[in-house]
Amino acid sequence: xxxxxxxxxxxxxxxxxxxxxxxxxxxxxxxxxxxxxxxxxxxxxxxxxxxxxxxxxxxxxxxxxxxxxxxxxxxxxxxxxxxxxxxxxxxxxxxxxxxxxxxxxxxx
Numbered sequence: 001x002x003x004x005x006x007x008x009x010x011x012x013x014x015x016x017x018x019x020x021x022x023x024x025x026x027x028x029x030x031x032x033x034x035x036x037x038x039x040x041x042x043x044x045x046x047x048x049x050x051x052x053x054x055x056x057x058x059x060x061x062x063x064x065x066x067x068x069x070x071x072x073x074x075x076x077x078x079x080x081x082x083x084x085x086x087x088x089x090x091x092x093x094x095x096x097x098x099x100x101x102x103x104x105x106x107x108x
Contacts, residue, residue: 011046018048018056023065023083023091032071032078033057057081065090 014021025031025039033054040048060066065087068079083091 007045010044014040014044014046015052018052019060019065020091020094022053022056022060023087026066026081027083027088027091030080030082032080036081060087 021040022036025036031039033050036057037048037050037053040046057066057068061068061081063086064084066081067084068081071078071080
C-alpha cells in the first residue's frame with residue numbers, strides 16, 4: 001500500500017473511531033483539550049476541529065468513560081480529562097473485538 005492510501009486509511013480510522021482514540025490517549029495520561037488535539041494531530045497528521053473534539057469528549061464524559069476536573073495552571077483554567085474504570089473496560093473490550101475481527105479475516 002502506498003503512503004497516500006495508508007495516510008487516508010489512518011485518517012479515516014481516527015475520525016470514525018475518535019472516541020476510542022481519545023480514550024486511548026487519555027488512558028496514558030490525563031490531558032486537557034488542547035493537548036489532546038495536538039497529540040492526535042501530531043501522531044496521525046490530521047486536523048481535528050474543536051466542533052468535533054469537544055462534543056466527543058463531552059459525550060464520553062456523559063456516558064461515564066471519562067471524568068473531568070478543572071485545574072488552574074499559570075493562571076489558566078483547564079478542564080483535565082481522566083479515564084474511568086468504565087472507560088478502561090470499554091477500551092479493553094475494543095481490543096478484544098478488534099482482535100476477533102482480525103482473526104475472522106484470516107479465516108475467510
